[in-house]
Amino acid sequence: MDASAIPKEQLFHMYRTMVTIRRFEETIRDLFFQGQIPGFVHVSIGEEAVPTGVCAALTDKDYITTTHRGHGHMLAKGGEPKRMMAELFGRKTGYCKGKGGSMHIVSYELGILGANGIVGAGIPIATGAALASSFRGNEAVAVSFFGDGASNEGTFHESLNLASLWKLPAIYVCQNNAYAEFTATSESTSVKDIAVRAAGYDMPGVVVDGNDVLAVYEVMRQAVTRAKKGEGPTLIEAKTYRWEGHVVGEQAFVADYRDPQEIAAAKQRCPIVLFTQKLLETGFVAAAELERIQREVQATIDDAVAFAQSSPLPDVSEATQDVFANP
């Protein structure tokens, strides 16, 4: 897709989103090593074009579900770095008042029905949100982000069957980052392209370069149009690569399982660098403008960290709250 076909403001928004995801995750990786963030942290550095391209085609009314590696999807859907950072720090000011943490952020007002610690669990939930939308004339679409690993879970197959059967406004975005935990996709998955599994459920299956934000945006726009017309779901496989490990700090407990040359080659196709080149080629974007966005993003992330660090921890009396709406 040609960048010059998209309004400059929207291109800048995409660029800002990608840089925000990158800086946010680089920052939390470093903070984790400093012992400031408890629990598990999974980053998606190198995969920023997928959430950015997908969410650029969505509105606040649309729903998403995401995964343990979900910071990017939340930021792209409008998540505030401050409240996300505070959640990662286990603070009262976080999106979930410190009860969810990195793997479980939810924001109802943004249509984020949750990151999820269980691989594949968000897929039927997004399908159900699409079902709810179908009662209201397909006013919104529901996107499920998941990885290559989740495409081997039963919930993936059951959900695609249901959504196709009922022509639900669901969009299944498989962010294939080449590894499921510590195992290469080629060793865990029967097909080379996960998108071909769509054929088994009579829906379109599209492979897209997951490092090309505009290509992702383009296929998403088609999927959204189809979903809103009541024509049913689409499976999009966005091929990308996980630059970092499965979980931050894994070097402490697992041996090397990837060829360093493979990682280095993947980094040659940095989605932010690729997008920057495209932007500069349009002729109407100046490098100085992108540098200004980078500085603004850095300030936003610095503010988010300061906000999280200075926020109060929850009072222990809150531990027994929120189990039920009506206890």
Place this chain on the structure above:
Amino acid sequence: MRDIGFIEAINEALAEEMERDPTVFVMGEDVRLGAFGATRGLIDKFGATRVRNTPISEAGFAGAGVGAAMAGMRPVVEIEFASFFYCCWDQICNQAGKLRYMSGGQARMPITYRCVFGAMGSAAAQHSEVVYPQFLAAPGLKIVIPSDAGDMKGLLKASIRDDDPVLVFEHGRLGFTRGQVPDGEHIVPLGKGAVKRAGTDVSIVAIGAMVAKALSVAEELAQDGVSVEVFDPRTLVPLDEDGLLATVAKTGRVVIADEGHLRGGAAADLAAIVIDKGFDYLNAPIKRVTALDTPIPFSPPLEEFVLPNEAKIKAAVQEIAR
């Protein structure tokens, strides 16, 4: 008051709530046809959009129910038999039960799961199980076990209106019973037990299909001069602790009758609560009458041997009665 069937009570509750609230819809395997009768005829009144046949795909549709609830609907999801819950364990325990808490109170989860449970005669271990103790150990889920047609209707209506995930367990044997249901709007609030028969000597705390058995034992023992009170907690979560402790305080002697297993079961849980909070009221050890700790067998004599029944309840009462 009207005399209606247990299944009819379910059907009335569903129809009334669907009539009242357009966000209520029913989905599950064969719900259009209404395999056991509970959903029969709803299709004619509410159409295929709100009475949705699903594939045999529990994880898929149990999870879709979670998403639909979060996105503004009020689904009633039928899981044909309680043991099939194992096929969608993650969606119930990890998702429906936890998402409100994990989201710091944001997630709305007005979903009701209905299922048939319990031994109904040589259905063998995968169609006879009492699964609610497993859910009792998973915080965030409400557990409802009606023991007669009146409670079935009133509790199901309350469950559908509740904004939390509720699991309603309908004993297969009760499907063939009839009972009294009040005319007009009939709601039984969750968390309120019922004294089904008043007595002074021994309390039988009975769950689900054990209530009718306890009542028949009480009738028999009355002729021997033993006055038995029968308390039905009706919901295990929330639990009417005040009601439970009140019957213990009244009689000081307690038999807990439940079709679940002895170890880790609902009877064990209730007994522990009575000991923690009502120890001073007790004049005798608490007796639990439950299934033996085996899977439920197929062959009739084996099944009968494993399950709790009137004779076992009566023997337990006699053991601790003065």
